[in-house]
Amino acid sequence: MIGVIYDDAYLEHRPPRNHVENPGRAMAVIKSISDVAVIERPINDVDYWLLKVHDRDYVRWIDENCEMGDVFIDADTYVSPGTCRAARLAVGAVLSGVDKVLSGEWNAAYAVVRPPGHHVGRVGKALMAPTQGFCIFNNVVVGAVYALERGISRVAILDIDVHHGNGTQEIFYRDPRSYT
Numbered sequence: 001m002i003g004v005i006y007d008d009a010y011l012e013h014r015p016p017r018n019h020v021e022n023p024g025r026a027m028a029v030i031k032s033i034s035d036v037a038v039i040e041r042p043i044n045d046v047d048y049w050l051l052k053v054h055d056r057d058y059v060r061w062i063d064e065n066c067e068m069g070d071v072f073i074d075a076d077t078y079v080s081p082g083t084c085r086a087a088r089l090a091v092g093a094v095l096s097g098v099d100k101v102l103s104g105e106w107n108a109a110y111a112v113v114r115p116p117g118h119h120v121g122r123v124g125k126a127l128m129a130p131t132q133g134f135c136i137f138n139n140v141v142v143g144a145v146y147a148l149e150r151g152i153s154r155v156a157i158l159d160i161d162v163h164h165g166n167g168t169q170e171i172f173y174r175d176p177r178s179y180t
Contacts, residue, residue, distance in 0.1 A: 003106040004037045005093035006030055010114045012082025016070035019078065021115065021134040029112045040100075042092030042111075046142070050091055052149075053142045053171060058123045062087070062136060073124075076131035087115055087136040094143035102150060113139060118165035126170035133163060141171045148177055 011023040030039070050059060065071050066084035073079055090113035097109025118140050119133030120126065144155040154177075159165040 001038070001106050002108045002110060003097070003100050004033060004039045004110050004112060005042050005096045006039050006112040007041050007086075007089045007093070009082065009089050010086045010112075012080070013086035013115050014070075014080045014082060015078055016072065016080065023114070026112055026114050040096065042089045042094075042096045042113075043099075044089070044092055046088050046091040046095060049095060049142050049146055050088070050137060052145050053122065053138055054120075055123045059137075061124075074131040077134050077136070079136065083115065083136060089113070090115060090117065090139045091137055091142050094139045095146050098143050098147050098150070102147070102152070111139070116161075117141070117167070118159055118161065119163065119167045121167040121170040126167040129166050132167070135167065138167050138171060140165070141168055144172075 006026070010026045013023070015022050033039075047059075062073075062079065063084055065073055065079045066081060070080050071078065090111070093111035093113045097106075097111050100106040101109050115134055115136045117135045117138040119129065119131075120135040120138045125132055140157055140159075144157060147155050157165070157168060159168065
């Protein structure tokens with residue numbers, strides 16, 4: 001069985017103006033699969049795992065920007081009052097999916113989340129990129145670290161975005177568990 005993790009909180013990560021990364025992306029996916037998928041909610045308590053991947057000052061900076069309201073933190077990436085909750089629940093969706101697969105309850109998990117994550121590095125922008133590419137926290141890397149620390153010996157990250165996952169590369173580049 002393939003399980004899906006989703007939360008309506010992802011819709012509260014709202015762009016300050018028209019933006020390609022918007023709530024309609026997640027809504028379209030959920031609408032198309034809601035009749036055929038088992039949809040579960042993500043876990044809430046993720047800060048321990050978040051701080052294994054991201055610098056504490058970076059996480060604090062994101063939280064401060066969310067409190068300010070609708071703000072572009074770089075040319076492509078924005079935060080809104082609902083962003084911090086949505087971004088943490090995006091991490092929680094990946095952790096939930098890992099738990100469900102490792103327990104044998106699901107064969108695979110699909111986390112329908114936003115904001116996305118693969119461009120953001122330990123402290124935000126990664127590998128000299130000009131932006132974080134719409135990403136707040138690196139959900140995928142947090143999930144991979146979680147799986148590795150739960151005893152999985154190898155994790156493959158298949159990134160099908162048209163852009164290089166520079167944050168994912170930066171975080172794992174010097175990790176002895178990764179292969180380059």
